[in-house]
Amino acid sequence: MRTETAEATTTYVTSGTREDLPVLDAPHEVPPRDARTLSKVFFRELAAREEGTEEHQYVRNTLIEMNMSLVRYAAGRFRARGDEMEDIVQVGMVGLIKAIDRFDLSREVEFTTFAVPYIVGEIKRFFRDATWAVHVPRRLQEARVELAKATDELSSRLGRTPRVAELAPVMDLTEEEVVEAQVAANGYNTTSLDATVGNGDSEDDDAALADLIGEEDPALELFEDFHTLAPLVEALDERDRLILHLRFVEELTQTQIGERLGVSQMHISRLLARSLNRLREGMIEQGTET
Known part of the structure; x- marks a missing residue:
């Protein structure tokens, strides 16, 4: 009897081979469900090929x-941030590559479960370390550099x-x-969250800026899920x-x-593993479609 892996491989592998490796026509077009199996x-x-060889690089690129x-699924969570989705996806790709390089099949963990935290973590790091304080159009970000010069x-x-009238001809x-x-350049500067607010006329003026800023409500993301x-x-x-x-509401053990x-x-x-895999794949597909 053919296994699920064999069926998926047969569906997507071309007639040719590459040094006895399976070859896919268009890896980026493989649906998420089949991608999990393949x-x-x-x-x-990848584990069987020597790092640095052409075959190892081919397998790694195919996985990517x-x-x-x-x-795309992970980047979709950050749509409301207003940044260029293309930039977010590029940063997420870094997280995907890190996950591929560090994944170990022997751990018996699904790659999707392993990879998504890497991807989301890389995107969050991008927002923390490399973005403007407020969203600024790309043309104005570039103009800021010219303005500084x-x-x-x-x-x-x-x-x-210099005055504005003097800057204009130099910047063309x-x-x-x-x-x-x-005005846009002001978005590049941030104020410490520990900075105090007010002018010292009342006790409330000793409050830190962080005390006055709301936090993201995790319940909102949970509701979407x-x-x-x-x-x-x-x-x-x-x-x-x-x-x-029985498992997740009544919290019974599998034996019970x-x-x-x-x-x-x-x-x-x-049965439980099959259901959870179907739900996980469905969540990923829904994220891709949105």
Whole structure:
């Protein structure tokens, strides 16, 4: 009997081979469900190839292309940030590459489960370390650099801070565009969250800025996840939904569930794993589509 891995490989592998390696026509077009199965094949090949060889690089590149949907899924969580989605995806790709380089099949963990935290962590690091205090259009970010150069040059020449009318011809911009660039440049500077606010006239003026800033509500993201998950759970058959309920709502062990349903603990384990995989794949596909 053909296994799921064999079926997926047969579906996507071309007639040719590359030094006895499976060859995919378009790795980036493999659906997430099949990518999960095929990734196991390619991770085994990656472990068997010597690092630095052409074959090792080919397998690694194929894994990257095949799992790009994970990056798009993770990047979708940050749509509201207003930054260029292309930039966010590029940063997420760094996290994906790190996950591929550090993944070990022997851990018996799904690669999707292992990779998403790496991808999300890389994106969050990007927002923390490399972005502006507020979102600024790319053209104004570039204008800020030119503004800084022109200001330094004219300040040295004039011995004072240059006026807008003096900056405009040097930057080859209108005076209105120079003013716009100056305003945008303010978005590049941030204030410490420990800085005090007010002028010292009252006790409240000793409060730190961090005390006045709201925090992200994790319940909002949890609501989105539940909203996506609900129809996926509904699509499971009645027995699978019951097993999920007994395991995660009533918090029974797999052995207890098996005794209640009259089957072995191993059978419950397989059914539970199958249901969780289907739900995980559905969440990833939903994230890709959005």
